[in-house]
Amino acid sequence: MKGLCDTGRLDDVLHLLYSMLWRISRKGCDADVVIYRTLLEALCAAGRVKLVEEILGKVLKKGLRSPSTRRAFQRPVLSGATTLVEMKRTIDEALVVHGVRxxxxxxxxxxxxxxxxxxxxxxxxxxxxxxxxxxxxxxxxxxxxxxxxxxxxx
Structure with missing residues (x-):
C-alpha cells in the first residue's frame, strides 16, 4: 500500500481497501491500522479530505471499533484542521482512540x-x-x- 501511495496510485489503493472491508467487518483488523493510516494521510496530502473522512468512518465502523462499545458512532471531522500535520494527528487519534485497543x-x-x-x-x-x-x-x-x-x- 505504501508503495502505491508513494507513486500516487491512490485510486488503486482505494480499490484495494474497499475490497478489504469485507474482511475488516468479519474479523476486525486492528493490526492493519498502519495501512489505513498510510492511505488516509496520502489522500489528505492529495487534498481529498472529504473522501478521507468517509473512508475513516467506514473503517472505524466496520472493524476497528471495539464490539463492547455501545456508544453512538461519530465520524471524525478533518475539515477543521488547517495543516496536513493536524490532519495526520486527527487520523492517528481516531484510529487509536476509536479503534480497538x-x-x-x-x-x-x-x-x-x-x-x-x-x-x-x-x-x-x-x-x-x-x-x-x-x-x-x-x-x-x-x-x-x-x-x-x-x-x-x-
Whole structure:
C-alpha cells in the first residue's frame, strides 16, 4: 500500500481497501491500522479530505471499533484542521482512540510513529498503552532505538 501511495496510485489503493472491508467487518483488523493510516494521510496530502473522512468512518465502523462499545458512532471531522500535520494527528487519534485497543494496534501505531520521527506522539501512545495494562513489545523498543539512531546519525 505504501508503495502505491508513494507513486500516487491512490485510486488503486482505494480499490484495494474497499475490497478489504469485507474482511475488516468479519474479523476486525486492528493490526492493519498502519495501512489505513498510510492511505488516509496520502489522500489528505492529495487534498481529498472529504473522501478521507468517509473512508475513516467506514473503517472505524466496520472493524476497528471495539464490539463492547455501545456508544453512538461519530465520524471524525478533518475539515477543521488547517495543516496536513493536524490532519495526520486527527487520523492517528481516531484510529487509536476509536479503534480497538490491543497490543497489535498499539505496536503498529507506535512503531510507525517512531519511523515518522513523531517521538512525542509515540511517547504518549506508549504511556497510554502501559496505563491500560499492556506490556511493551520488543519490536516497539527496537523501533525507538532505530529511530533514535537514525536521528543522531543524520
Amino acid at each position: 490491543s497490543p497489535a494496534s498499539y505496536e503498529a501505531m507506535i512503531t510507525d510513529l517512531y519511523k515518522d520521527d513523531e517521538f512525542s506522539h509515540a511517547g504518549k501512545l506508549f504511556h497510554e498503552m502501559t496505563q491500560k495494562g499492556f506490556r511493551p513489545l520488543v519490536s516497539m523498543i527496537e523501533a525507538k532505538i532505530a529511530a533514535l539512531y537514525t536521528r543522531t546519525v543524520c
